[in-house]
Amino acid sequence: MVNPNVSVDCVVFGFDGDGLNVLLIEQKDVGQRIRLALPGDLVLDEESLHEAAQRVLWELTGLEGVYLHQCGAFGDPNRVRDVKDLAWLQSYRENPQARVITVAYFALLKSEDFNPHASSFAERVFWHPVYQVPELAFDHNAIFSQALRILRKEMRHRQVGHELLPEKFTLSQLQTLHEAIFGEMLDKRNFRKKIIKEMWVLPLEEKQKGVVHKPARLYEINANTPVLEE
Amino acid sequence: MVNPNVSVDCVVFGFDGDGLNVLLIEQKDVGQRIRLALPGDLVLDEESLHEAAQRVLWELTGLEGVYLHQCGAFGDPNRVRDVKDLAWLQSYRENPQARVITVAYFALLKSEDFNPHASSFAERVFWHPVYQVPELAFDHNAIFSQALRILRKEMRHRQVGHELLPEKFTLSQLQTLHEAIFGEMLDKRNFRKKIIKEMWVLPLEEKQKGVVHKPARLYEINANTPVLEE
DNA sequence: CAAAGATAGTGTATTTTTTACACTATACAA
DNA sequence: TTGTATAGTGTAAAAAATACACTATCTTTG
Numbered sequence: 001m002v003n004p005n006v007s008v009d010c011v012v013f014g015f016d017g018d019g020l021n022v023l024l025i026e027q028k029d030v031g032q033r034i035r036l037a038l039p040g041d042l043v044l045d046e047e048s049l050h051e052a053a054q055r056v057l058w059e060l061t062g063l064e065g066v067y068l069h070q071c072g073a074f075g076d077p078n079r080v081r082d083v084k085d086l087a088w089l090q091s092y093r094e095n096p097q098a099r100v101i102t103v104a105y106f107a108l109l110k111s112e113d114f115n116p117h118a119s120s121f122a123e124r125v126f127w128h129p130v131y132q133v134p135e136l137a138f139d140h141n142a143i144f145s146q147a148l149r150i151l152r153k154e155m156r157h158r159q160v161g162h163e164l165l166p167e168k169f170t171l172s173q174l175q176t177l178h179e180a181i182f183g184e185m186l187d188k189r190n191f192r193k194k195i196i197k198e199m200w201v202l203p204l205e206e207k208q209k210g211v212v213h214k215p216a217r218l219y220e221i222n223a224n225t226p227v228l229e230e
Numbered sequence: 231m232v233n234p235n236v237s238v239d240c241v242v243f244g245f246d247g248d249g250l251n252v253l254l255i256e257q258k259d260v261g262q263r264i265r266l267a268l269p270g271d272l273v274l275d276e277e278s279l280h281e282a283a284q285r286v287l288w289e290l291t292g293l294e295g296v297y298l299h300q301c302g303a304f305g306d307p308n309r310v311r312d313v314k315d316l317a318w319l320q321s322y323r324e325n326p327q328a329r330v331i332t333v334a335y336f337a338l339l340k341s342e343d344f345n346p347h348a349s350s351f352a353e354r355v356f357w358h359p360v361y362q363v364p365e366l367a368f369d370h371n372a373i374f375s376q377a378l379r380i381l382r383k384e385m386r387h388r389q390v391g392h393e394l395l396p397e398k399f400t401l402s403q404l405q406t407l408h409e410a411i412f413g414e415m416l417d418k419r420n421f422r423k424k425i426i427k428e429m430w431v432l433p434l435e436e437k438q439k440g441v442v443h444k445p446a447r448l449y450e451i452n453a454n455t456p457v458l459e460e
Numbered sequence: 461c462a463a464a465g466a467t468a469g470t471g472t473a474t475t476t477t478t479t480a481c482a483c484t485a486t487a488c489a490a
Numbered sequence: 491t492t493g494t495a496t497a498g499t500g501t502a503a504a505a506a507a508t509a510c511a512c513t514a515t516c517t518t519t520g
Contacts, residue, residue: 003235003329005233005235006235006236006305006331043305043331045307046307047307048305048306048307049303049304049305049306049331050305052305072300072303073279073300073302073303073333074279075236075273075278075279075280075282075333076278076279077275077276077277077278099233101236101273101279101331101333103303103305103331170497171497171498172496172497187479187480187481188497188498189480189481189498189499189500190478190479190480192498192499193478194478208497211487211488211495211496212487212488212489212494212495212496213487213488213494213495213496213497214485214486214487214488214495214496214497214498215487215496215497216496216497216498217497217498400468401468401469402467402468417508417509417510418468418469419469419470419471419509419510420507420508420509422469422470423507424506427506438468441467441516441517442465442466442467442516442517442518443465443466443467443468443515443516443517444466444467444468444469444514444515444516444517445467445468445515445516446467446468446469447468447469
């Protein structure tokens with residue numbers, strides 16, 4: 001039923017309107033040590049890797065159809081043999097010795113869609129800023145870094161990332177999102193020029209409400225953006 | 231010793247000075263049907279995925295230290311259940327029913343380094359032009375397409391691909407290589423301008439010999455090219 | 461040894477893209 | 491009415507990409 005050799009791990013990015021966060025889970029380790037990890041699970045016999053990742057996210061958040069992007073397979077035999085991980089493996093895995101190859105995915109979530117709560121998965125689930133991610137189980141730090149690198153790469157070429165925003169958003173929110181992902185400030189005028197020219201968004205006849213300053217126009221994602229090669 | 235659930239498959243690109251080729255293997259199927267496939271193998275317990283791919287290439291070509299780049303994990307449960315593949319699986323795999331997830335790599339070879347010959351691997355090993363690749367076993371056509379897409383992507387950003395050329399080469403050879411990989415013609419002057427500006431190559435004090443026209447200057451790869459982000 | 465054949469090698473003008481930069485407009489609150 | 495906070499806008503300069511055609515040099519052949 002469960003394949004003992006193959007797992008998926010998910011790097012779930014969330015955006016709270018300000019900074020970019022990643023979803024971490026806390027597992028109670030034997031001896032009360034705190035163990036942080038990315039959500040992941042062994043793959044079932046009759047599901048594809050993509051489906052396995054969807055399932056992990058569903059079990060974790062209750063959300064379906066989350067945007068997912070594969071970002072690498074990690075298969076060093078030693079990735080599940082670090083001393084820091086032995087106790088946990090022995091407590092929770094049927095076959096603690098098994099060689100496990102993991103396929104990593106990153107997922108994008110609107111923060112508004114998910115307020116972390118404990119699940120079947122873990123003692124605790126919480127958002128953590130992508131800067132200064134703490135030490136994680138197994139090779140999850142390497143997986144996280146690669147996911148962020150690939151997210152940035154995708155972002156440069158496609159209008160990916162709107163999955164992190166509400167349906168209607170202002171250009172300033174979009175800019176803040178880009179700044180959070182790239183970790184650098186962008187010029188307002190140049191940013192808008194580019195977004196408009198590439199037709200990533202469409203203006204709505206609607207404005208922001210309940211703000212204490214000039215309300216900004218709202219936009220929505222243009223589902224028909226021409227897909228750039230590469 | 232062998233992990234029954236995880237394999238690696240290699241898309242080996244070779245360049246013969248003219249067109250881009252991929253290495254295919256021909257397996258004698260039961261009933262004399264011809265089966266074409268990418269070289270690949272199940273992963274051993276004590277080797278990493280990368281090492282497994284290196285081993286496959288070594289068994290196939292005798293070459294060590296070949297440039298390899300991971301280009302995706304393929305794990306649909308049905309990828310090893312197509313009727314066209316059943317007979318072969320039953321003849322050659324200890325456990326023909328096993329769910330096999332494969333991790334794909336692409337490799338780059340100088341044609342001069344490898345003249346295909348049969349190996350332990352297959353009845354026959356041969357170069358095939360990357361255009362109009364025939365029907366392959368399992369999901370190998372999808373793996374091939376993805377590998378080519380990712381090779382092109384890499385090529386646009388890094389000075390990858392010189393692994394396909396001899397150590398000393400002319401700018402025209404380099405241009406022909408780029409044209410073969412992208413499948414489109416490039417402007418000679420603009421191509422040279424760009425290559426020189428980005429310092430991908432260094433000029434040598436040496437010229438081509440034995441050609442029936444003005445001999446071209448030879449160049450070598452600049453190992454110290456600044457690595458672009460992304 | 462002259463001419464033909466073949467590819468090497470080179471520069472400039474035009475267009476497009478990217479970058480840098482600062483002020484006015486509008487809504488709400490006090 | 492004024493203050494405060496963010497929205498929204500244009501232009502000039504620099505850099506990068508594109509289009510384009512002729513001369514140079516080597517070998518072979520007549």
